[in-house]
Every structure is written in structure tokens, then in C-alpha cells.
Amino acid sequence: MRRRLVPILGTFLALALVAAACGDDDEPEAAPATTAAPATTAAPATTEAPEEMGNTIVAFIPTTTNTYIAEWGRGAEETAASLGYELIIIENNFDQAEQDTQVQQQIGAADAGVVAYAWWPSDNEAGVASLQALADTGVPVIQTNQLPFQGSESYVVGYAGVDDKLNGEVAAELVVEARDVMSAGGAELHSDGGNAIIIGFVAGYQAGIDRTGAARPILEAAGISVLGEVEAGFGPAEGYDATKQLVAAHRSDGIDLVYAHNSALAEGVVHALEEEGYTPGTDIMVVGGTCHGNLEFLENGKEFATGLQAARLEGVFSINTLDEYLTSGALASFNNFIPNPPVRSPAFTDHNEIESVTVEGFGVADLCVY
Amino acid sequence: MTSAEVLTETGAVRPDWSWRRASVPLAVVGAVVGLAVVGWFTTPEFVTYRNMQSIVRSAALIGIIAVTMTGITIAGSFFSLSVSQTAAMAAIGFAAFMSWGWPVWAALLVTFAIAAASGAAQGGAVALGGNPIVVTLAVGAVLFGAGAWLTDNKTVRTGTDASDWIGASRPLGIPTQTWAFVAITVVAATILARTRFGRELTLVGANRLAAAASGLRPGKITVYVFTVSSLGAALAGVFTASQFGQGRLDQFDGADIDSIAAILVGGAAIQGGEGSASRTAVGAVFIAGLQNLMVLRGFSYGVRILLVGAAILVSVSAFTLLRARRRLT
Numbered sequence: 001m002r003r004r005l006v007p008i009l010g011t012f013l014a015l016a017l018v019a020a021a022c023g024d025d026d027e028p029e030a031a032p033a034t035t036a037a038p039a040t041t042a043a044p045a046t047t048e049a050p051e052e053m054g055n056t057i058v059a060f061i062p063t064t065t066n067t068y069i070a071e072w073g074r075g076a077e078e079t080a081a082s083l084g085y086e087l088i089i090i091e092n093n094f095d096q097a098e099q100d101t102q103v104q105q106q107i108g109a110a111d112a113g114v115v116a117y118a119w120w121p122s123d124n125e126a127g128v129a130s131l132q133a134l135a136d137t138g139v140p141v142i143q144t145n146q147l148p149f150q151g152s153e154s155y156v157v158g159y160a161g162v163d164d165k166l167n168g169e170v171a172a173e174l175v176v177e178a179r180d181v182m183s184a185g186g187a188e189l190h191s192d193g194g195n196a197i198i199i200g201f202v203a204g205y206q207a208g209i210d211r212t213g214a215a216r217p218i219l220e221a222a223g224i225s226v227l228g229e230v231e232a233g234f235g236p237a238e239g240y241d242a243t244k245q246l247v248a249a250h251r252s253d254g255i256d257l258v259y260a261h262n263s264a265l266a267e268g269v270v271h272a273l274e275e276e277g278y279t280p281g282t283d284i285m286v287v288g289g290t291c292h293g294n295l296e297f298l299e300n301g302k303e304f305a306t307g308l309q310a311a312r313l314e315g316v317f318s319i320n321t322l323d324e325y326l327t328s329g330a331l332a333s334f335n336n337f338i339p340n341p342p343v344r345s346p347a348f349t350d351h352n353e354i355e356s357v358t359v360e361g362f363g364v365a366d367l368c369v370y
Numbered sequence: 371m372t373s374a375e376v377l378t379e380t381g382a383v384r385p386d387w388s389w390r391r392a393s394v395p396l397a398v399v400g401a402v403v404g405l406a407v408v409g410w411f412t413t414p415e416f417v418t419y420r421n422m423q424s425i426v427r428s429a430a431l432i433g434i435i436a437v438t439m440t441g442i443t444i445a446g447s448f449f450s451l452s453v454s455q456t457a458a459m460a461a462i463g464f465a466a467f468m469s470w471g472w473p474v475w476a477a478l479l480v481t482f483a484i485a486a487a488s489g490a491a492q493g494g495a496v497a498l499g500g501n502p503i504v505v506t507l508a509v510g511a512v513l514f515g516a517g518a519w520l521t522d523n524k525t526v527r528t529g530t531d532a533s534d535w536i537g538a539s540r541p542l543g544i545p546t547q548t549w550a551f552v553a554i555t556v557v558a559a560t561i562l563a564r565t566r567f568g569r570e571l572t573l574v575g576a577n578r579l580a581a582a583a584s585g586l587r588p589g590k591i592t593v594y595v596f597t598v599s600s601l602g603a604a605l606a607g608v609f610t611a612s613q614f615g616q617g618r619l620d621q622f623d624g625a626d627i628d629s630i631a632a633i634l635v636g637g638a639a640i641q642g643g644e645g646s647a648s649r650t651a652v653g654a655v656f657i658a659g660l661q662n663l664m665v666l667r668g669f670s671y672g673v674r675i676l677l678v679g680a681a682i683l684v685s686v687s688a689f690t691l692l693r694a695r696r697r698l699t
Contacts (some may be wrong), residue, residue: 030685053572067525070522160668204671219435228665234620236614237614240614241428245661245666247424248420248421248424248662248666252415271538294615367512370525
């Protein structure tokens with residue numbers, strides 16, 4: 001028995017020592033100058049939250065092990081710190097039930113220091129009850145990343161973040177543009193308007209639903225046939241697997257265009273297409289919905305274009321909008337969308353949009369590589 | 371008693387091969403053949419060489435993880451719930467080593483050494499009496515947390531194409547992942563079925579106390595199987611990191627559950643003592659094939675999940691019934 005107890009106790013002791021040694025590391029780091037909130041979006045007048053009303057903002061978001069969400073968190077933390085707020089981020093693993101429990105715990109704790117909530121649901125529709133519960137506390141709630149589910153708008157004071165419908169529209173217009181560039185270059189399309197496939201985010205994720213929903217009418221209006229769609233995930237490996245499957249399904253129909261919901265998926269798409277004998281940028285065009293990570297394929301033309309929807313900027317924007325409400329008691333507009341300018345590959349334009357396109361003073365390399 | 375005969379639990383001698391003994395392997399192969407036949411009649415694209423290659427490639431990474439995890443199940447330690455985190459950490463570690471300018475061999479060596487140490491530690495904890503589910507779940511959590519902390523939840527890029535050949539080359543037109551999947555399956559199946567170690571492992575899983583009483587060292591075997599499982603997961607991580615030039619913490623979400631599904635569909639007994647690396651591989655291919663067929667048919671995500679879940683349920687129920695009937699004879 002003693003022989004078994006010794007290693008177990010040793011393990012616990014080691015874990016306790018590690019925990020103690022790491023404890024101080026949890027202090028938020030000072031925001032580096034290069035990533036501070038842009039002047040145009042920072043609260044103009046009061047930058048210190050009044051002491052008597054508390055200064056804590058609680059953000060309910062999916063897991064920051066997703067690189068996009070982690071970047072959102074970094075932008076939000078830096079902005080909150082610069083405005084004098086304490087930001088507490090409560091993560092769930094894309095699990096609405098877990099997020100619902102977290103909301104109940106937060107409400108049960110009745111923390112008087114909380115001045116506002118930021119709400120990023122894992123499942124927009126299923127999370128409405130928790131959103132209502134947060135609103136019922138009387139503490140202002142702002143929704144981010146996904147527009148409030150229809151009918152739940154009254155539970156939030158406003159929305160701050162991406163406009164996924166706009167993102168889908170911009171991406172679809174880029175797909176149409178890619179088709180036209182391809183045709184002008186002499187490539188023969190496999191149908192009158194060209195054939196496309198869509199590689200999307202995970203099933204049920206509202207951002208993906210909104211993007212595809214906004215993109216399809218534009219694609220169809222331009223005569224592009226959508227042969228198939230797979231809800232893949234967020235990263236290159238998922239994009240790769242999904243593309244392999246859709247290529248197997250529709251190779252005989254002929255695929256001209258691929259719309260991936262983000263550029264990380266598009267990375268996997270390019271790898272899969274090359275393995276299948278296609279030449280992205282020549283006989284097939286790939287468009288990513290959101291720049292995400294690697295710019296290599298955008299630079300060399302294997303990815304025709306992407307959208308500059310920046311995770312960090314979304315985090316900055318969310319906290320700035322909350323601060324606007326807390327300091328002035330109202331928002332100038334309910335919807336506060338971050339811009340989403342298209343960024344085309346320099347292989348298809350006269351000028352280098354990777355270097356020239358900026359948002360709020362940030363360039364593509366600042367906002368897209370993480 | 372000849373080599374073609376075995377001693378039953380009741381002491382009777384019976385032939386080494388019989389329809390009842392072969393029922394589980396035949397059921398696994400039958401499921402794959404059935405799927406192929408359904409695909410043949412309903413979806414012409416399903417049975418093309420290119421799509422078959424795509425299915426096996428799609429099954430390769432989960433297959434490698436599942437085949438190398440099969441030893442854990444056969445040895446009676448259920449499963450490892452840390453393989454997805456091990457694979458992700460291996461991808462991150464390998465990408466980081468490459469980004470530091472290390473030669474490929476050194477990055478591989480250190481990545482696999484760390485994975486082996488992690489697996490051996492888990493095996494050691496289980497051998498000391500730890501519940502394998504709890505131990506591996508805890509180690510998975512530690513690896514996940516450490517990964518998040520070390521990477522600051524950022525993508526780690528190799529920053530070089532020196533290791534691309536590992537994940538992106540196609541000897542004889544077949545991806546390296548597929549070659550590795552087939553090779554590992556052959557080696558694992560041979561070890562499990564044809565070597566003394568394989569028989570000892572099976573005996574440990576069938577009856578741990580009897581194995582110990584026979585002079586075997588179940589603890590040592592447990593350490594071995596967990597080490598092999600970690601190495602398999604690390605190989606999957608290295609393949610992905612080298613193919614896409616990056617390691618991410620969320621790269622292998624769900625890989626542990628998918629691997630367990632492959633093992634179960636392959637007919638391994640959850641309680642140990644029975645299983646086969648080749649059947650696990652067929653299980654992985656079956657699941658990948660089923661998913662592929664449903665995508666080709668344009669099924670929605672919900673229906674795909676429903677049918678994969680149903681297939682696993684039917685498989686496990688059928689194998690349990692087949693084993694029960696076999697024990698009665």
C-alpha cells in the first residue's frame with residue numbers, strides 16, 4: 001500500500017508546487033504599444049470606470065484554444081485594461097450546456113462589481129434562455145460575434161462584432177470575381193456560370209449559417225451552381241478532409257470554384273486540391289471568407305482572395321462598445337459592425353492589397369497572422 | 371491436441387477455426403463489403419479507385435491512433451482518452467522544433483521521446499492501480515492546459531518546408547499517411563497474433579490475475595501498450611504538422627472518440643482479452659467510408675452523425691451477442 005501511496009502523494013505535491021509557481025503568471029500583461037486599442041474606437045471621454053459602480057466585465061465565450069477566439073480575447077483584454085476595466089473571460093468548449101451552467105453560476109454568485117456582460121454564445125438559438133437570464137439581472141449585456149437570435153434582440157443593449165452576413169456577401173462577390181478572372185484567362189467553366197463547392201464551419205455554428213445563407217443568393221444570381229457543401233470545422237485538416245470528400249462526389253460534374261468560410265480551411269482546401277491534380281489559381285479558384293493565419297497562399301495566388309475580418313479588432317470593438325454604453329448610457333446604433341474589406345491576392349491585381357488594405361490603422365499582417 | 375485445435379473453457383478440444391470463432395472477424399469484413407455493395411448500387415462515385423484512396427487516406431490518421439491504441443483495449447485497460455491531446459502536443463512540439471531550426475531527425479527524435487515518456491508515465495500509473503480512464507483523462511487535461519499555456523493559444527508554424535515530405539509526399543501516388551497506416555496495421559497485427567508478446571498481452575487482458583500467476587508481468591505490458599499508443603498519436607501529430615506546416619491545439623478535437631469508435635466497430639472486447647489490429651483498421655476504414663458515402667449522397671450533418679452513431683451501436687450490440695453465443699458453445 002505504501003509503495004502505491006508514495007508516487008501518488010509525490011504527484012500531488014509536484015502538481016501543487018507547479019500550481020504555486022505558476023500562480024503569479026495569471027496577472028494580465030500590460031498591453032504592448034503596438035496592439036493597443038486604436039484611437040478611433042477608444043472611448044473618447046471617461047476612460048476610468050467609476051470605482052463605486054464596480055469595474056468588472058464578464059465575457060462568456062467559446063474556448064480560446066481556437067486561435068480566432070484567443071485573438072479576440074487578447075484584443076478585448078488589452079482594451080479593457082486600457083479603459084480601466086477588469087475583464088473576466090469564462091470559456092466553454094463550444095458547448096452551450098456548459099455555457100448555460102456558467103451563466104447560472106455567475107448569476108448565483110451575485111457579484112456586485114460586474115458592470116456589464118459580453119455574450120458570445122456557442123449555440124445562438126439554444127443559448128437564448130441564458131441570455132435572457134443575464135439580461136434579467138439588470139446588468140447590460142452586449143452580444144458579440146454572432147447577431148442576436150431572432151426575437152432575442154431585447155435582451156441585449158447592442159451588438160458589436162463581425163457581420164457574418166456581410167462576410168458571406170463579400171466572399172460571394174469575390175467568388176464571382178474569381179470566376180470572371182478565370183474565364184477571362186481562358187479557363188473553360190464546367191457550366192454556364194461555373195460550379196462551386198462550399199467548405200463551411202461546424203454544423204449549427206451561427207456564423208457559418210449566416211455566411212452561407214448570405215453567399216448562396218449572390219452565387220446563384222451570378223449563375224454559379226453550388227454542387228455541394230460540407231460543414232467541416234475551422235482548421236486546415238478539416239478543410240483538407242472535407243475537400244477530398246466533395247471532390248470525390250463532384251469531380252465528374254467539374255468544380256471551378258471553392259468558397260471556404262475562412263482562410264485556415266482554405267489552406268487545407270489548397271492542399272487537397274493539389275493532391276487531386278488541380279492547380280489552384282489557374283484551373284480552380286479558392287476564396288477564404290476570413291483571413292486566418294497563413295498568408296502564403298494569398299501571396300502566391302493559390303487563394304484568390306479573403307476578407308479582413310479581424311479577430312483582435314472584434315475583441316477591441318466589443319469592449320469599446322460596452323464602454324460607450326457604460327459611459328454615455330446609450331449606444332449610437334444597435335448594430336456595431338467591424339468592417340470586412342476584401343483582400344485580393346497580388347497575383348490577380350495591379351496593386352498589393354496585402355500591404356495596402358488597413359482597418360483602424362492595422363494592416364493585414366497585423367490582424368491576420370496569429 | 372494438434373496446433374489446429376484449442377482447449378475450450380469446459381476442457382473440450384475443438385478445431386482452431388470454426389464459423390463461430392470467425393464470426394466477429396467475418397462480421398467486420400461483412401460490414402465493409404456491405405457498405406461497398408450499397409455504395410456500388412446507389413452512388414457510382416463511391417467505388418472509384420480515387421474515392422477508395424480518399425477513404426483510406428481519410429481513415430489513416432484516426433486509423434493509426436486506433437490501431438496503436440488497440441493494445442490498450444486488448445490488455446484490459448479500456449482506452450486512452452489522452453490521444454487527441456498527445457497528437458496535438460506532438461504537432462505543436464514538432465512544429466516548434468522545426469521553427470527553431472532543428473534538423474528533421476532531431477525534431478522527430480525529441481517529439482517521439484516526449485510522447486513515449488508521456489505514454490510510459492500513463493502506463494505506469496495504470497499499472498500501479500490507477501483507473502485508465504481517469505489517468506488518461508487527467509493527463510489529457512494536463513497536456514491540453516500545458517499546450518494552451520505554452521503556445522498562448524496561437525498557431526505554431528514550422529516556418530520551413532524541410533519536413534513537408536513527411537506529410538505531403540505521395541510515394542507511388544499514395545500519401546505517406548496511408549502507407550504508414552497500412553504498415554503499422556501489418557506490424558501490429560503480426561505482433562498481436564504471431565508473437566509471444568501478443569499472446570501475453572491477450573492473456574493479461576483476458577485474466578490479469580491468471581496472467582500474473584503464470585509468471586507474466588501485467589504492469590510491464592501495460593506500460594508497453596500505453597507507450598505504443600502515445601507514439602501512434604504522436605505520429606499522427608507529426609504527419610499533420612508536416613503536411614500543413616503548423617501545430618494547433620484544436621487540431622485533433624474528437625480524435626479519441628473517433629479512435630474508440632474504430633476499435634469498437636472492429637469488434638474488440640471492451641473488457642479486454644480479445645481484439646485485432648487489422649479489425650480495428652477495418653473499423654476505421656468502415657467509419658470513413660460510411661461518412662464518405664453520406665457526403666456523396668448529400669446527407670445533412672445531423673443525419674451523418676446519427677448514422678455513424680447507429681453503426682457503432684449496432685456493431686457493439688452484434689459483437690456482444692456473437693461473443694455470448696460463442697461462450698455458450
